[in-house]
Amino acid sequence: MRKIQKISASIMTAFLLYGCSSAAANTSSSSSDDSAAVTAADHSAIVTSVDLDDEDTEESWDTSSCVNVTLNGSTASFSGTGISESASVITINQAGTYVFTGTYNGRIAVNCTAKGTVRIVLNGAEINSSYNSAIEVTKASKVILTCAKGTANKVSDPDSYTLISDSEPTACIFSKSDLVINGSGSLNVTANYNDGITSKDDLYIINTAIEVTSKDDGIIGKDDLYILNSDIKVTAQGDGLKASNEKDANKGNVIIASGTLELTAGDDGIQAVTEAVINDGTISIKAGDGANA
Secondary structure (H helix, E strand, O other): OOOOEEEOHHHHHHHHHHOOOOOOOOOOOOOOOOOEEEEHHHOOOOOOOOOOOHHHHOOOOOOOOOEEEEEEEOEEEEOOOOEEEEOOEEEEOOOEEEEEEEEEOOEEEEEOOOOOEEEEEEEEEEEEOOOOOOEEEEEOOEEEEEEOOOOEEEEEOOOOOOOOOOOOOOEEEEEOOEEEEEOOOEEEEEEOOOEEEEEOOEEEEEOOEEEEEEOOOOEEEOOEEEEEOEEEEEEEOOOOEEEOOOOOOOOOEEEEOOEEEEEEEOOOOEEEOOOEEEOOOEEEEEEHHHHHO
């Protein structure tokens, strides 16, 4: 079994000050009774990168070809193909761009078997689900969730789910495909059941602002979790940030390229199966016993 790397507040301080190639590689400690605020300018930068597609950083969209979805309580109105609504579930089954505005007491489901990217634009949207995940991706080549510039967006889930198997959703935003979250708006995630945001593949968070409050873990990218130029605040009863793929030696990485992170976690601030790497950024962690201080 591969050794899981865990970063608490005190370990993070040592990592950033002395510039190790991977954080907490030789320690089993995972809790701290104090809070550490650290800035990457204090150490030599670690060169770490991932391959980004142009669309991963793009937050604008073609208004002539997108589907505009107006949310109004328990109903939604739209005109276009690739989208339907039934029993408080909006289902997307074609690649394309879908722009959501308003408040919806229901959920968004993505089940797209054809090739192509599904882009969900939250343009001042609030999604409150009373049944499982607020946004769930069961099938897609890739999903990009964009928080439109100048907008505040919110999603929440109930405190209990109706599940048939263990492979079903465990997070307020849950994806079985690669997930990118970008955009200069903001996203507030309230996860009353379990985790805040989970991708079972890669999860990239780029040029955006996210606040997560979760019953268990905050943000999980099973294969890799990559953060670039984002403001992230996590309050989690479990781990703050996590990458959990134990089967592939090249996966299970948490990579923070840049950003401002404030992590409060009942367990570990950052947990990575393979590598936890900070290239740049300002990070504050309160974890373990310190999270309750």
